[in-house]
Amino acid sequence: MGGVFAAELGLESAMSESPLDLVDQEYRAGFTTDVEADTLPPGLDEGVVRYISEKKREPAWMTDWRLAAYRVWREMTPPEWAHVHFPPIDFEAISYYSAPKSLQDGPKSLDEVDPELLRTYEKLGIPLHEQEALAGVAKGGNVAVDAVFDSVSIATTFKDKLKAAGVIFCPISEAVQEHPDLVQKYLGSVVPQRDNFYAALNSAVFSDGSFVYVPKGVRCPMELSTYFRINERNTGQFERTLIVADAGAYVSYLEGCTAPMRDENQLHAAVVELVALDDAEIKYSTVQNWYPGDADGKGGIYNFVTKRGACLGRASKISWTQVETGSAITWKYPSVVLRGAGSVGEFHSVALTNNRQQADTGTKMIHLGPNTRSTIISKGISAGRSQNSYRGLVRTSPAARGARNYTRCDSLLLGDACGAHTFPYIENKSPSATVEHEATTSKVSDDQMFLCQQRGIDPEKAVSMIVNGFCKEVFRELPMEFAVEAGKLLEVSLEGAVG
Amino acid sequence: MSLLQVDDLHVSVGGEAILKGLSLRMEAGEVHAIMGPNGSGKSTLANVLAGRPGYEVTGGAIAFKGHPLGQEEPEARAQAGLFLAFQYPVEIPGVSNMEFLKAAQDSHFKANGQAAESPVAFMRRVRTLADSLSLNPEFLKRGVNEGFSGGEKKRNEILQMLLLAPTLAVLDETDSGLDIDAVQTVAAGVNRFRSADNGVLLITHYQRLLNHIVPDFVHVLAEGRIVESGDRKLAETLEERGYAWLAKSG
Ligand SMILES: Nc1ncnc2c1ncn2[C@@H]1O[C@H](COP(=O)(O)OP(=O)(O)OP(=O)(O)O)[C@@H](O)[C@H]1O
C-alpha cells in the first residue's frame, strides 16, 4: 500500500495508460452568468495548451514547460488508491480556460475591474478595495488579498506596502513576465511536472494563481491571502501557487476557496509549491469550503490538489494548517520534504465530512536531513453517510539521523452511517529516528449531549460546540480571523447532522 | 401552585420498571432531602424530571410550577428553571468551561427574552462565583470537567447552579466525593442560593450534609416509591438504624 501511495510523490513510474472514458452529456450543460466570459470549448490537446500560453503572452520557456507537462500527462492515468469513489472523469468534457471578458488584457488597477466581479467578492466577504481592507486594519486585520476568479487573478491588494518591504506578491502570470528568473528557478522544483496525474495536468494548463517571494531576512509585514472561486460551469480550476522564502524570511499565507452551488461536479486541481531556505519559515493555512454537493451527493467540487513544501535550508520550517469542510471529494496531502539539517515540518488538519462527502486527506513528511522534526495532528469528523480517511506517510532516509516524528490522528463520529479510516504508512530507514503514532476514535456521547441540553443548550449548538472543542488544537494554529471563520464554517457544515 | 408536584409516577428504563408510584410535593422556599438505598431510583427520579431520553414515563404525572411536564425537551425544561447537578458529571474535552457557561447562560437569557450579558461582565461574575467555591480560576479555561478531580467536578456543578439561578435545583449526590472542607464550601453555596422563590431537591446518602444544609423535609425512597417522610430527625434515625426497619414496616 505504501508503494501505491508513494506514486503520488513521483517516486514510482507512471502506471499504464487507459483510454479516457465515456463522455458525460450532463457535463456539457451550457452556462449562464452575469459576467461575460471568454471560455474555451471543452477538450484538451497541444493547441489548447499553446492557446493558454499565448493568451498570457508567455515566453517560450514557459510554453515548452507546459507542453512537456502535457505530453507526460497524456501517458498517465488517474490515481486509484485513495479511499474515494466516483465515476471516471471525462477530461475532454472540461474547459481548460475561462476568463471574464472584461479582464482580457488584465486589470491595471481595481478601478478597471468589472463591478459585477467586485460585488461577487463582496458577497463572499473578501475586501478587494484597499479602503475596505484598510478598514479591516483598523479592526485588527492586516491581510493582502489576491483573488482568483475562475482562471484569472483579478486583483492583488496592498501591493505598494509589500513592495516597500521587498516582498513580491502577484499573480503568477505576472511573475512569469516580471520575475522570470525566480519563476524559472523554482517552478516545478518541489512538484515536478510528472509528479502525479493531476499535477501534470495542472502544469500543462494552469491559468493563474499567486506568486510570493520574500527576500533574505524579511519578515512579511502582513498576512498574504488568496481567495479562489470557481464561477463558470464546466470549467476546471487549475491554479498554481509558488511561495519562496529566502534565508531568514518569514511569511504567513492564507487560502480560502468557495464555489457556487452547481448540480454537476467541477474539477479543482491545484498545485502549491513552497520553498524555504536557511532559517526561513512559511506558514500556509487553508480554509476550504468548495461546494460539497447536495444531501444526496449530487454536484460538488472534486478537489484534487497537490501541495508540497521543501525545507531546503538548514533550520527552516514549513507548517500546513488546513480546515477542509467543502468539496464532494477531497484528495489532498500537503507534504513537507525535510532536506535541510534540523528543519521542521508541521501538519495540522481538520477535515469534516457530512452527507455523501468523501475525503482522503493527510500528509507526507519526508525526512532526508539529519535532526529533522515533524508533527502531524489530524482531526477527522464524519457525519451523515460520509467517509473520512486520514492517509499519512512518514519516511526517514538513512541520512536522516536523529529524525523525529510525532503523529496523532483523532476521529470523531456523529451517527452510525458514516465512516472514519486511518492509513498511516511508516517507512523508517534511519536507525536513530523516532517515529510515534497515536490514534483515537470517539463519538459525541449521549451523556455529553444531555449535559449540554440540561444546561439549556440546544442540540445543534451542542454538537457544534463539542466538534469545535475537538478541533481546538488545530484552530489555535490559524490566524485569528480565520479561526473564527473556521468555527462558523463547521457549524454550517454540520447542519442537519443532529438526528 | 406547588413548585413541583409528582403524582403516582411510574418510570421504566430499558423496559424495566424503576419508579413504581412515586409521589412528592414541594413548595417554593423548601429544601427536600431524598435518601435511600443504592439502586432504589433516586437518580432515575432526577433524570426523569430533567427529561433525559430513555426514561419512559408509564404512568402518573409531573407538574413543574403548575405546568405538566410531558414531552418537553431537556433544554426547554432547563430554560424554564429546572437544574440538575449530575451524580457523575461528564467531560467535554476542548470546550472551555467559560465558553460552556456562557453558552448555557445565553440560552437561558434568550429563552426569557433577555439580551446576552457582555463577555467582560460575564467573566468577572463567573470568576467571583468560582472564587466563592474555592475553585481556581484556571479551571474556567480548562475543558468542561476535563481532568477535574471528583470533588472539583462537583464544585463545578454548583458553580453552574449559582450562575443559572434555577427555580428548582436537583442535586444528585453532590456531596459524594467531597472532602470535609469542600462539603462546607458547597453547603455554603447552596445556602446562599436558597430563597423564598426556589427549591432544592437534595439527593444524598449522608446525614452529615444535612447538618450544613438543613432540609425542611426528608424522604426515603425505596423500591421505586417514597416509603417514609419526616423532618431532619428522620435522617438521624436512618444514620443510626439504616434502611432495613423501613422495609419491614413498609
Ligand atoms: N439505563 C438503564 N438501563 C437499565 N437499568 C437502569 C438504567 N439506569 C438505571 N437502571 C437501574 O435502575 C435502578 C435505579 O437506578 P438509580 O440510578 O436511579 O439508583 P439510585 O437510587 O440513584 O442509586 P445510587 O444510590 O447508587 O446512586 C438500578 O437498579 C439501576 O441498575
Ligand SMILES: [Mg+2]
Ligand atoms: Mg444515583
